[in-house]
Each structure stands twice: as C-alpha cells, then as structure tokens.
Amino acid sequence: MRTQVVDHPLVSHKLTTLRDVRTDSPTFRRLTDELVTLLAYEATRGIRVESVDITTPVSPTTGVKLSTPTPLVVPILRAGLGMLDGMMRLLPTAEVGFLGMVRNEDTLEVHTYAERLPDDLSGRQVYVLDPMLATGGTLAAAIRFLVDRGADDITAICLLAAPEGCERLENEIADLTVPVSVVTAAMDERLNEKGYIVPGLGDAGDRLYGVAH
Template identity: 80%
Template sequence: MHVHVADHPLVSHKLTLLRDERTDSPTFRRLADELVTLLAYEATRDVRVDPVEVQTPVAPASGVHLSNPHPLVVPILRAGLGMLEGMQRLLPTAEVGFLGMVRNEETLEAATYAERLPDDLAGRQCYVLDPMLATGGTLAAAIEFLVRRGADDITAICLLAAPEGVARLENELNDVDVPVSLVTAGLDEKLNEKGYIVPGLGDAGDRLYGVVG
C-alpha cells in the first residue's frame, strides 16, 4: 500500500483551522470541502485517461480525457458525505456510490448497514472518502467490500490518519491483489484509549453536522 502525506502550506493551513476547537460546523464544512479538493489533486495523479485530438481556434491539439468507465467516488456514511462536494468539484463526471458503515465503540469493529453501489466494479478505479483513519477497521472493510465487487484500483482520501490505522490497513490488505493507496493531509501521533486520533480534530461527523442526540 502506498501512503502519501500531502506536503503543502495550504493543506497545513486548512488542517490547522480544522483542528481548532473554536471552528464552528459551517466553517468546518467549508474548510473540509476545500481541503478535500487539494487532496484530490494528489489522489488523482494516476487517474486513467485516453488520448484525444481536439481542434483549438488556431490548430489541432493532442490531449487526454477520462477513460471509460469513469472513476467511482465512494463516501463512507455519514462523515464521508462532508468530503463529497470537494471531490466532485475536481471530478464532476465521476459516478458516486454510497457505503454505510458504523464502528462498534466497544469492539472498534466496522459493520456495513447500507450500500448503493454497482454490482460489478470490474475495471473501475474507486476513490473512497473517509475523514479519519483511526483504528483502520472501517476503511479496511470498505476497501475489501469494493475489491469483492471487482474494483481494480482503490485510493482512500482521509483528512487525518493515525499510525495504528495505517498499520492495520497494511496488515489486513496484505493479500489484496489490487493497488491500494492512501492520501492524507496529516499522519498524527497515536490513538487514545477510546480509539480517537491524537491530537486529531475530534469526531469529524459531529463537527461537520453537529451532535445528534
């Protein structure tokens, strides 16, 4: 698995504001949206394209366009929805699928409760959106789900990651025979006893949408 931590002053600036506990939900959503678009540039470096010829007002020119089938963007519900618009801004023609996964707070294991994806993902590049790579269980389960459907190239985009989560991904996906990459804005220090990233930015879902009572 290839891991890329984005090294750019704008990425660091926006991530710092996201970490700040004083940042309210509307501002947090806007910053997350902007940060995802920056990360998406890094994540799509190897997006598949085909050559094409176009006519400019002056002369013919060689270029490229996205290959078919187009990439599939898969936000993990619910917090991944807060990353979708930023990704679609860069890939407006990409199709969108949804995967609902929830983490058991006692076992820290992930379970699927909903999905809206094509039955056959053969030949598809998939971009998985999940704000926090903490224990790694949810993201590993999501990637394995997509591989079983036939996806042959998967890139996960996370705002933040913990070393424990990266290690678990590498371990659980060791036998997966398709390329898997992780693009993140930061690799933090550790997880605490509750499975939260330290220093992190808190619960991304709650900060995006507020606490649901």
C-alpha cells in the same frame, strides 16, 4: 499499500483551523470542502486517461480525457458526505456510490448497514472518502467490500491518519493484489484508549453535522 502525506502550506493552514475546538460547524464544512479538493489533486495523479483528438482555434492537436469506465467516488457515511462536494468539484464527471459503515465504540468492530453501489465494479478506479483513518477497521472493510465487487484500483482520501490505523489497514489488505493508496493531510501521533486520533480534530461527523442523538 502506498501512503502519501500531502506536504503543502495551504493544506497545513486549513487543517490547523479544522483542528481548533473553536471552529464552528459551518466553517468546518467549508474548510473540509476546500481541503478535500487540495488532497484530491494529489490523489488523482494516477487517474486513467486516454488520448483524444481535438481542434483548437489555431490547429488540430491531441489531448487527453478520462478513460471509460469513469472513476467512482464512494463516501463512507455519514462523515464522508462532508468530503463529497470537494471531490466532485475536481471530478464532476465521476459517478458516486455510497457505503454506510459504523464502528462499535466498545468492540471497535465494523458493521455495514447500507450500500448503494454498482453490482459490478470491474475495471473501475475507486476513490473512497473517509475523514479519519483511526483504527483502520472501517477503511479495511470498505476496501475489501469494493474489491469483492471488482474494483481494481482504490485510493482512500482521509483528512487525518494514525500510525496504528495505517499499520492495521496494511496488514488487513496484505493479501489483496489490487493497488491501494492512502492520501492524507497529516499523520498524527497516535490513538488514545478510545480509538480517537491524537491530537486529531475530534469526531468529524459531529463537527460537520452536529451531534446525532
């Protein structure tokens, strides 16, 4: 597994405002959108392309276009939805699937409650959107789910990650032969006793959409 922390002053600037408890939901959503686009730029460096012949106003030339099948973007519900627009701004021709996974706050185990994905992902590059790589359980389960469908290259884009989550993720997918990358804006200090990232930014879903009762 490859882990990349994007070191860029604009990433750090936007992330600082996201962390601030005073940042309201509309601002949080806008900054998440902007931050994901910056992270997606790095995350798509290995995106598959193929040659294409075109003619400019001056002469013929050869360029590149995204390969077929097109990439699949998969936000993890619900918080991953807040990252979707920022990703699609960079990859407007990508297809979108949805995966609903929830973590039991007592056992920290992951349960899949919904999915809307192609039955066959053979030959597909998949970009998973999950704001917080905390315990790593949700992302590990999502990656295994996608590999079982045939995905052969997976990149996870996360706003924040914790060392414990990265270690667990790496251990839980160690037997997979599919290349997996994690691109994040920061590697934080640790998890607290409730499984939250410290210093973190709180519950990303609640800060994006408000507290769901």
